[in-house]
Amino acid sequence: MIIDRAEVIVTSPDRNFVTLKLTTDDGLTGLGDATLNGREMAVVAYLAEHVVPLLLGRDAHRIEDTWQFLYRSAYWRRGPVTMAAIAAVDMALWDIKGKAAGMPVYQLLGGASRTGLLAYGHASGKDTEELFDSIRAHQEQGYRAIRVQTGVPGLKSIYGIASNATFEAMEGVRYDHEPAQRGALPNEEDWDTRSYLRHVPTVFEAVRSEFGPELPLLHDAHHRLTPIQAARLGKSLEPFDLFWLEDVTPAENQEALRLVRQHTTTPLAIGEIFNTVWDYQQIIREQLIDYVRSAVTHTGGITHLKKVLDYAAQYQIKSGMHGPTDISPVGMAAAMHLGLSIHNFGIQEYMRHGAKTDQVFQQSFTWTDGLLHPGDQPGLGVELDTDEAGKYPYVQAYLPYNRLADGTVHDW
Numbered sequence: 232m233i234i235d236r237a238e239v240i241v242t243s244p245d246r247n248f249v250t251l252k253l254t255t256d257d258g259l260t261g262l263g264d265a266t267l268n269g270r271e272m273a274v275v276a277y278l279a280e281h282v283v284p285l286l287l288g289r290d291a292h293r294i295e296d297t298w299q300f301l302y303r304s305a306y307w308r309r310g311p312v313t314m315a316a317i318a319a320v321d322m323a324l325w326d327i328k329g330k331a332a333g334m335p336v337y338q339l340l341g342g343a344s345r346t347g348l349l350a351y352g353h354a355s356g357k358d359t360e361e362l363f364d365s366i367r368a369h370q371e372q373g374y375r376a377i378r379v380q381t382g383v384p385g386l387k388s389i390y391g392i393a394s395n396a397t398f399e400a401m402e403g404v405r406y407d408h409e410p411a412q413r414g415a416l417p418n419e420e421d422w423d424t425r426s427y428l429r430h431v432p433t434v435f436e437a438v439r440s441e442f443g444p445e446l447p448l449l450h451d452a453h454h455r456l457t458p459i460q461a462a463r464l465g466k467s468l469e470p471f472d473l474f475w476l477e478d479v480t481p482a483e484n485q486e487a488l489r490l491v492r493q494h495t496t497t498p499l500a501i502g503e504i505f506n507t508v509w510d511y512q513q514i515i516r517e518q519l520i521d522y523v524r525s526a527v528t529h530t531g532g533i534t535h536l537k538k539v540l541d542y543a544a545q546y547q548i549k550s551g552m553h554g555p556t557d558i559s560p561v562g563m564a565a566a567m568h569l570g571l572s573i574h575n576f577g578i579q580e581y582m583r584h585g586a587k588t589d590q591v592f593q594q595s596f597t598w599t600d601g602l603l604h605p606g607d608q609p610g611l612g613v614e615l616d617t618d619e620a621g622k623y624p625y626v627q628a629y630l631p632y633n634r635l636a637d638g639t640v641h642d643w
């Protein structure tokens with residue numbers, strides 16, 4: 232079963248997506264998500280110029296060998312661009328193998344370990360009233376777990392809060408897309424850690440008294456705190472029993488989490504911007520986190536993320552795969568197949584794609600009573616309508632960035 236065609240498809244229905252489509256000599260096709268939000272075209276070039284020529288003529292069945300060949304023959308290892316490109320090839324090959332076997336990919340990974348995947352959605356609000364409405368709206372949509380992001384008094388624009396502009400742009404969809412403003416240069420947002428640290432505990436106190444102790448609540452600090460500030464936040468949120476506190480501090484310095492861990496029992500989730508097991512080695516071995524946040528799309532595909540999660544399982548660490556709308560439906564399907572099969576599944580981030588995206592990508596996963604399931608179509612269960620995709624050409628888009636009041640650039 233030889234790969235005899237490889238196409239890199241860029242489409243921007245509600246946002247930019249990069250998809251690799253492989254076709255074999257017996258007519259099977261496979262899709263892989265290669266979307267790197269805000270830097271999409273870097274992966275397009277990496278795939279089109281440097282990977283596609285190496286794929287043509289290869290045996291599509293040799294997933295592990297292809298992975299090792301692409302990783303080691305590149306010479307330059309790791310990093311988001313390389314690992315997103317390898318991830319797309321890996322997903323497409325698993326898709327093809329599933330179709331060849333007549334089985335959904337989760338069956339090839341060892342079968343289902345649960346009936347469905349607990350998912351969480353993104354509630355947000357500039358103030359408590361708007362936040363409560365958003366939480367209720369997500370509960371009505373069936374979410375059993377909810378991420379809470381809030382405005383901070385004195386800060387005009389902040390991560391994770393649906394703004395009217397984006398609201399209209401997304402045809403009324405709440406904060407269900409990532410803030411890469413298309414056709415615009417990076418949007419400058421503002422930040423003040425002390426105001427944030429004073430405000431967030433009061434928000435969770437209000438949410439707990441309104442919604443009770445049971446509802447699993449998550450929060451994303453989005454890389455903005457120093458280790459001691461992260462320790463303080465984790466400690467101040469302990470009374471509100473969070474499911475997890477995410478990206479408390481930039482984790483290139485993995486040992487920074489030791490300090491946070493010493494001060495708080497609030498569960499920690501890290502890794503949505505990590506790309507290989509080496510990014511996790513210390514924080515898994517020293518049990519400095521509770522959830523691995525990587526998406527299949529940014530971590531070398533199903534093959535590599537399964538290895539990361541199998542390593543994490545030895546330390547009782549679970550998956551919490553990244554699932555914003557900058558992960559395409561193909562990447563989401565791959566995450567669901569992997570999540571359904573592994574023992575140490577934790578939770579799946581699930582933001583609903585826009586209507587146009589659902590036209591471009593025919594998906595067969597189900598979302599029932601707060602649980603996701605990848606479905607039982609052979610392969611990943613997603614098909615891409617290239618005519619529909621062709622209607623939405625690429626539009627350059629950047630993620631926002633932060634500056635402090637004195638103008639210093641800060642982590643976003």
Ligand SMILES: O=NC(=O)[C@@H](O)[C@H](O)[C@H](O)CO
Nearest residue numbers: 268409451453503555557630
């Ligand atoms: O937990 N989810 C997140 O942190 C996302 O909202 C990220 O900001 C975007 O995916 C970046 O493209």
Ligand SMILES: [Co+2]
Nearest residue numbers: 451477478503
């Ligand atoms: Co995050």
